[in-house]
Amino acid sequence: xxxxxxxxxxxxxxxxxxxxTCGGNNIGSKNVxxxxxxxxxxxxxxxxxxxxxxxxxxxxxxxxxxxxxxTLTITRAQAGDEADYYCQAxxxxxxxFGGGTKLAVL
Amino acid sequence: xxxxxxxxxxxxxxxxxxRLSCAASGFTFSYYGMxxxxxxxxxxxxxxAGISYDGSNKYYADSVKGRFxxxxxxxxxxxxxxxxxxxxxxxAVFYCARENGVGDLFFWGQGTLVTxxx
Numbered sequence: 717x718x719x720x721x722x723x724x725x726x727x728x729x730x731x732x733x734x735x736x737t738c739g740g741n742n743i744g745s746k747n748v749x750x751x752x753x754x755x756x757x758x759x760x761x762x763x764x765x766x767x768x769x770x771x772x773x774x775x776x777x778x779x780x781x782x783x784x785x786x787t788l789t790i791t792r793a794q795a796g797d798e799a800d801y802y803c804q805a806x807x808x809x810x811x812x813f814g815g816g817t818k819l820a821v822l
Numbered sequence: 823x824x825x826x827x828x829x830x831x832x833x834x835x836x837x838x839x840x841r842l843s844c845a846a847s848g849f850t851f852s853y854y855g856m857x858x859x860x861x862x863x864x865x866x867x868x869x870x871a872g873i874s875y876d877g878s879n880k881y882y883a884d885s886v887k888g889r890f891x892x893x894x895x896x897x898x899x900x901x902x903x904x905x906x907x908x909x910x911x912x913x914a915v916f917y918c919a920r921e922n923g924v925g926d927l928f929f930w931g932q933g934t935l936v937t938x939x940x
Contacts, residue, residue: 717884747924751867758917758933759859759867764926802867806925809881811857811869 718807720814727820728793736817738786738803746805748786750779753800753816762801763788793821824848824929826918831934834908844901844918844931852876852896855921858903860914861933868914871903872921886912908938 721739728734738748748766751759761770763779766786776791786805790797798821803814830842844856858870871892872881880892891904901918915935919927 747926749926751927753867758930759927760930761926761928764922764928765924770928800866804867804869804925804927810883811872811881811925813859813867813869816866 718805718810718812720803720805720812722801722803722814722817724815725818725820727822728790729822730795731792734790734793734797734819734821736788736790736801736803736819738788738814739784740786740805740812741784743784743786743805744782746781746807748779748781749804750777750788751802751804752797753802754798759802790819793819795821797821824920826920826929826931828916828918828931828934831916831936833937833939835940836909836938838908839904839906840908840936842903842905842916842918842934842936844903846899846901846918846920849920851894851899855923856892856894856901857919857921857925857927858892858901858916859919859927859930860912860916860936862911862914865914870916872925873901905936908936910938912936913938 750763753759766781825847827845857872893902915933917933920929
């Protein structure tokens with residue numbers, strides 16, 4: 717079965733750039749979506765179809781996808797960006813989520 | 823505005839059944855595919871099942887295939903998840919979500935907790 721691999725945790729200094737990766741076999745050929753989840757809340761879509769931001773999501777959030785790695789980039793990181801982030805893709809009639817990355821803003 | 827409200831969660835013994843519902847409002851329910859996604863306590867997101875806008879196509883995670891059934895009632899704007907033969911490892915918050923064509927889940931409910939325990 718298809719797997720998406722994310723780092724367990726990523727740390728970023730306040731105001732700096734965080735990059736969260738999502739690895740999968742030939743993931744560049746798939747549509748990848750990213751979700752932010754804060755404690756006790758439902759997930760929120762922050763990037764869809766690799767690079768698109770839903771309305772209301774700051775421009776600081778961006779995505780890319782090529783080869784075997786998709787990346788969520790958060791520029792000018794803020795304390796409010798601390799959350800778990802999940803990537804998602806479709807493969808062989810199954811949706812797959814990555815294991816999630818906890819982002820710490822220091 | 824789009825609203826998804828799950829109900830039907832609770833405590834159930836292993837081997838028993840439970841049916842979850844998701845009441846949708848604020849959009850044309852019959853136009854969109856819908857998903858169930860769950861999250862075990864302290865764990866990550868796990869896709870459970872998906873259904874096409876008209877109910878003609880259904881997809882299941884291997885972990886629930888043969889035990890869970892997703893369905894929808896477009897006349898009543900409601901999504902369902904029938905869960906049979908429940909196991910302790912099915913304990914989770916279950917979310918319903920609206921997908922936008924390629925699995926992108928723009929809208930989520932607040933979730934309903936299912937606890938499988940004797």
